[in-house]
Amino acid sequence: MKEAKEYLLTPVGYIRSLLKKRKNAPRQGYLGAPDAWVEIAAEFKKCVEGIASGDEVVLITWLHEARRSVKKVHPGRMRIIH
Numbered sequence: 001m002k003e004a005k006e007y008l009l010t011p012v013g014y015i016r017s018l019l020k021k022r023k024n025a026p027r028q029g030y031l032g033a034p035d036a037w038v039e040i041a042a043e044f045k046k047c048v049e050g051i052a053s054g055d056e057v058v059l060i061t062w063l064h065e066a067r068r069s070v071k072k073v074h075p076g077r078m079r080i081i082h
Contacts (some may be wrong), residue, residue, distance in 0.1 A: 013040040
């Protein structure tokens with residue numbers, strides 16, 4: 001097995017919501033989570049010029065309160081929409 005490379009991540013913004021404690025967050029957004037928004041740091045403002053409400057973007061997050069020792073996750077039931 002090859003050695004894993006290290007990568008340096010620099011935050012360009014933060015996710016904000018009305019949730020203040022992890023224990024109050026639902027396991028999935030469709031289970032009743034409040035709206036959330038992205039606040040882009042001023043020095044990266046030019047990087048998001050032209051992005052409009054409703055545009056699709058890829059957002060990579062680092063959940064600062066996540067347990068890093070978890071090696072396997074167990075997803076909840078799938079929500080099927082007809």
